[in-house]
Amino acid sequence: MSARINNLITRRKFLQISGALAAATAVTNPCRVLYALTRDKGEITPNEIREVFSACDMCFNKCGLIAHVENDVIKKLDPNPKSLKSRGMLCARGNAGVKQLYDPDRLKYPLLRKGARGDGKWQRLSWDQALDHAAEKLDKIGKDYTRCGFLFMAGTDMQSTFVHQFAEAYGSYNVISHESNCLLSRNRAFLDTYGVMPTPDVLNCKYVIMPGANRFEALVTPDSMDLMTAKGNKSKLVVLDPRFTKTAALSDEWYPIKPGTDMAFFLSLAHVIISEKLYDKTFIKEKTFGFEELREHVKKYTPQWAAKETDIPAKDIARIARELAAAAPSAMVYPGRRSSDYEDSTQIRRSYAIVNALLGNWDQEGGLQVPKKIKPGSMHIEAPFYEDNPDDRVDAGRAQMMFDEEGSFKHTRDAVIEGKPYPIKGWMTYKTNPMQTGANRDKTIQMINTLDFMMTVDIAMSDTAWMADLVLPAPSYLERQDPLSAFLAASTCSGVITRDPVVPAMFESKPVFWIVKELAKRLDLGEFFDFTVDDFRKAQLKKIPQVAKALKEDGVYNITGPSFGIHK
Ligand SMILES: Nc1nc2c(c(=O)[nH]1)N[C@H]1C(S)=C(S)[C@@H](COP(=O)(O)OP(=O)(O)OC[C@H]3O[C@@H](n4cnc5c(=O)[nH]c(N)nc54)[C@H](O)[C@@H]3O)O[C@H]1N2
Ligand SMILES: Nc1nc2c(c(=O)[nH]1)N[C@H]1C(S)=C(S)[C@@H](COP(=O)(O)OP(=O)(O)OC[C@H]3O[C@@H](n4cnc5c(=O)[nH]c(N)nc54)[C@H](O)[C@@H]3O)O[C@H]1N2
Numbered sequence: 071m072s073a074r075i076n077n078l079i080t081r082r083k084f085l086q087i088s089g090a091l092a093a094a095t096a097v098t099n100p101c102r103v104l105y106a107l108t109r110d111k112g113e114i115t116p117n118e119i120r121e122v123f124s125a126c127d128m129c130f131n132k133c134g135l136i137a138h139v140e141n142d143v144i145k146k147l148d149p150n151p152k153s154l155k156s157r158g159m160l161c162a163r164g165n166a167g168v169k170q171l172y173d174p175d176r177l178k179y180p181l182l183r184k185g186a187r188g189d190g191k192w193q194r195l196s197w198d199q200a201l202d203h204a205a206e207k208l209d210k211i212g213k214d215y216t217r218c219g220f221l222f223m224a225g226t227d228m229q230s231t232f233v234h235q236f237a238e239a240y241g242s243y244n245v246i247s248h249e250s251n252c253l254l255s256r257n258r259a260f261l262d263t264y265g266v267m268p269t270p271d272v273l274n275c276k277y278v279i280m281p282g283a284n285r286f287e288a289l290v291t292p293d294s295m296d297l298m299t300a301k302g303n304k305s306k307l308v309v310l311d312p313r314f315t316k317t318a319a320l321s322d323e324w325y326p327i328k329p330g331t332d333m334a335f336f337l338s339l340a341h342v343i344i345s346e347k348l349y350d351k352t353f354i355k356e357k358t359f360g361f362e363e364l365r366e367h368v369k370k371y372t373p374q375w376a377a378k379e380t381d382i383p384a385k386d387i388a389r390i391a392r393e394l395a396a397a398a399p400s401a402m403v404y405p406g407r408r409s410s411d412y413e414d415s416t417q418i419r420r421s422y423a424i425v426n427a428l429l430g431n432w433d434q435e436g437g438l439q440v441p442k443k444i445k446p447g448s449m450h451i452e453a454p455f456y457e458d459n460p461d462d463r464v465d466a467g468r469a470q471m472m473f474d475e476e477g478s479f480k481h482t483r484d485a486v487i488e489g490k491p492y493p494i495k496g497w498m499t500y501k502t503n504p505m506q507t508g509a510n511r512d513k514t515i516q517m518i519n520t521l522d523f524m525m526t527v528d529i530a531m532s533d534t535a536w537m538a539d540l541v542l543p544a545p546s547y548l549e550r551q552d553p554l555s556a557f558l559a560a561s562t563c564s565g566v567i568t569r570d571p572v573v574p575a576m577f578e579s580k581p582v583f584w585i586v587k588e589l590a591k592r593l594d595l596g597e598f599f600d601f602t603v604d605d606f607r608k609a610q611l612k613k614i615p616q617v618a619k620a621l622k623e624d625g626v627y628n629i630t631g632p633s634f635g636i637h638k
């Protein structure tokens with residue numbers, strides 16, 4: 071589409087056209103990137119080109135990017151080479167961020183459900199109508215069922231903190247992140263073994279066992295890039311995955327392990343490493359306790375036993391244990407990320423953590439490291455105390471060793487369906503799509519059908535939004551101002567990043583910060599949101615002025631310096 075046409079088409083026309091395009095999609099499959107149609111320009115300086123720093127949000131990695139903007143239209147996204155985490159990389163999905171921004175199927179204005187839930191009949195509302203309606207429901211549910219009768223759920227996002235803050239001021243402790251569907255079992259396992267969650271130095275590792283992770287497809291920066299480099303440097307990669315993934319295809323050895331049996335494999339590795347005295351004796355003596363109990367515990371887990379459990383030949387299990395120990399400390403069982411597969415996923419990941427400890431790879435080059443981190447300040451609120459609230463979260467006691475601040479989606483879902491220990495009748499979701507991403511959709515539908523009110527803030531009509539009573543349109547990451555976010559990655563590439571609007575927000579989309587601020591005003595909770603995102607950032611930056619400077623000049627703050635041997 072030429073710039074001339076761009077100038078001729080008004081915003082109003084765009085809205086009409088995009089509606090028509092959406093209707094015509096099935097027949098004509100038009101190009102889904104509508105760069106040129108998007109803005110009502112008036113006077114434009116020809117070819118006014120800007121380059122703007124931002125952080126990708128097409129997955130959680132937050133790779134640094136530079137947007138090329140021409141007359142307020144994003145033409146292209148490039149990697150920000152200054153980001154040590156993403157190292158000059160913006161993956162295919164990251165590049166497609168422009169398509170997400172200009173997707174004609176984006177939500178454009180608030181929608182209220184008409185007709186039966188899930189029927190897809192909607193009425194357009196003004197923001198005032200939508201917010202008044204939501205505030206009325208929040209108020210009523212709070213009064214009828216206590217404020218814990220309203221559940222909040224926010225996905226990975228720099229603004230999720232505001233949803234949490236709103237829940238706190240409103241008075242519900244029922245806040246869940248999507249993370250119990252992702253990495254919490256891994257975090258629990260490593261935290262409880264090491265006291266912190268280490269990151270793997272894949273780059274310098276000589277022998278990587280990768281169980282249940284698919285790093286060449288499910289990208290985690292910098293691990294995916296580092297694994298490729300490490301392989302070029304003759305590092306050995308052993309993949310355990312029931313599926314023949316791309317990572318398996320590029321590995322030195324692939325074992326289609328029987329699903330759910332990884333713990334048997336790692337208990338057996340521990341058996342071989344301990345019985346053949348291949349462990350790091352100094353590390354075990356000086357830094358661990360419980361070794362004698364472990365030795366006793368793994369005595370029976372011979373490779374022959376594990377072979378029957380896992381379908382991996384005993385001789386290979388024994389050999390891999392020996393090779394791994396010989397490569398230590400630059401050897402590792404890769405901790406992985408998405409780990410919520412089985413009821414005993416936490417214990418499975420604990421077995422990875424324990425084998426790593428036997429290798430003495432802690433704080434070592436090519437091992438597990440704890441990167442230095444920078445902690446931005448925050449704005450603390452003194453939340454009101456609501457006397458009639460129940461004692462605890464609705465999912466309390468349902469999952470062992472649950473992270474209270476994250477909760478559990480599946481256990482909360484059971485509690486809502488059962489109405490026990492108390493009823494939950496309202497649900498707000500922000501940037502998360504549990505209808506699609508929480509296993510057992512029928513149960514999620516059952517949960518939703520017990521609710522009096524559900525609202526969803528999203529950029530698209532997700533499966534979850536489709537089931538909601540009120541759907542609110544949000545701006546994409548390229549259109550909004552976010553707080554600062556610290557990220558942890560491997561080696562020396564942790565840091566801080568943020569986002570400012572690269573282009574103005576399209577349609578009637580509004581950031582969730584604005585939404586909760588407006589709701590707070592309507593619920594007499596305005597004092598808890600008496601600040602702007604700028605104020606919030608200032609509080610974050612108060613003690614770290616060097617970060618502000620780097621963000622301005624480079625679009626990212628990198629932590630540099632040695633990445634191992636720093637936690638003696
Ligand atoms: N391209 C792309 N990249 C992404 C994402 C994305 O959506 N797209 N999402 C990001 C997010 S949020 C995350 S958490 C990470 C996830 O990245 P990963 O942690 O790598 O998770 P998955 O891709 O789900 O890969 C898990 C693998 O485990 C295998 N598996 C299943 N059951 C078992 C088992 O019992 N034992 C073993 N050994 N293997 C098993 C599966 O076949 C699958 O290949 O990726 C991130 N990167
Ligand atoms: N079947 C299956 N289920 C899985 C996984 C799997 O591999 N397969 N992976 C698991 C893992 S690792 C994870 S992390 C979870 C992820 O699960 P979710 O947290 O549900 O994440 P997404 O599926 O990415 O859904 C994000 C939602 O946010 C919306 N969105 C995107 N950008 C924005 C924005 O800027 N603002 C707003 N308001 N909304 C936005 C999208 O339209 C989408 O509806 O899923 C887990 N569940």
Ligand code: SF4
Pocket residue numbers: 126127128129130131132133156159160161162163164165289290291
């Ligand atoms: S890995 Fe790809 S999608 Fe994820 S943040 Fe980086 S560039 Fe974006």
Ligand SMILES: [Mo]
Pocket residue numbers: 251252253407408
């Ligand atoms: Mo995830």
